[in-house]
Amino acid sequence: MTTTYAALLRGINVSGHRRVPMADLRELLSELGHGDVRTYLQSGNAVFTSESDDESALGAALERAIGQRFGFTVDCLVRGAPYLRAVAEACPFPAHTLEGKQLHLTCFSEPVGPERLASLDPAAYLPEEFRLGDRALYLYAPDGLGRSKLAGALARPGLFKGVIATTRNWNTVLKLVELTRD
Numbered sequence: 001m002t003t004t005y006a007a008l009l010r011g012i013n014v015s016g017h018r019r020v021p022m023a024d025l026r027e028l029l030s031e032l033g034h035g036d037v038r039t040y041l042q043s044g045n046a047v048f049t050s051e052s053d054d055e056s057a058l059g060a061a062l063e064r065a066i067g068q069r070f071g072f073t074v075d076c077l078v079r080g081a082p083y084l085r086a087v088a089e090a091c092p093f094p095a096h097t098l099e100g101k102q103l104h105l106t107c108f109s110e111p112v113g114p115e116r117l118a119s120l121d122p123a124a125y126l127p128e129e130f131r132l133g134d135r136a137l138y139l140y141a142p143d144g145l146g147r148s149k150l151a152g153a154l155a156r157p158g159l160f161k162g163v164i165a166t167t168r169n170w171n172t173v174l175k176l177v178e179l180t181r182d
Contacts, residue, residue: 002035002049003080004180007062008107009044010075010166018072020044028065040175044074045168047179055079075164077107081180083134088177091170092131093140100171101144106137106154109164116159125150137165145169 007029012020022039025046029037034048052058059078066074087105088095095103114132122129128150129140141148145167153159168176 002051003053004036004047004049005055005058005078005080006084006176006180007044007046007048007059008077008079008166008168009046009062009066010077010164012044012074013042018070018074020066020070020074022046024069028069029062032061032065038179040179041172043172044166045172045176047176075109075166077109077164077166079107081177084173084177084180087133087136088173090133092133092138093129095170098140098170100169100174102140102142103170104139104141104145104151104167105170105173106139106165106167108135108137108160111135112137112160112163119159120150120153125153130154139167 009020012018022042026037026039029046029048034050037046037048039046050058055078059076062076062078063074066076091103093103112132112135117132127142128148130150131138137154139148139151139154141151145151
């Protein structure tokens with residue numbers, strides 16, 4: 001039995017650094033034995049099928065393969081179709097009324113509790129808001145991520161120390177849900 005997954009690569013193809021061409025990523029995933037390989041955008045989103053049911057092992061294998069092929073490390077989070085669908089459905093903000101640039105999802109490598117965010121005063125960032133979810137953080141930034149003071153605060157070194165985190169806008173989240181639909 002195969003499962004459909006999305007691989008979320010962190011920090012590639014940004015300002016010409018850590019370049020991973022999507023054609024090469026598709027080839028690499030195929031070489032790892034995955035099927036129905038597709039990519040979305042140039043920012044490190046891939047969809048594939050696998051007989052494995054171990055997201056962590058799939059991510060680690062892809063990280064090793066990228067390191068061997070490209071000579072640098074890239075953090076990779078792999079999430080199955082049911083997880084992506086559940087995270088999208090659990091969005092605590094009215095996603096259907098917002099522009100994709102106003103809502104973002106940060107996926108974490110492990111659960112993150114509210115104690116990590118205790119140093120932030122949510123009222124200081126209004127109307128921007130965040131909510132924690134299942135290995136995820138939802139960020140509402142009405143003026144977009146580039147102008148978000150809350151996004152800057154959430155990106156502070158040490159806040160999520162030891163946890164891999166990668167962020168996608170809501171349009172990308174919905175597209176990955178669509179692409180992983182069985």
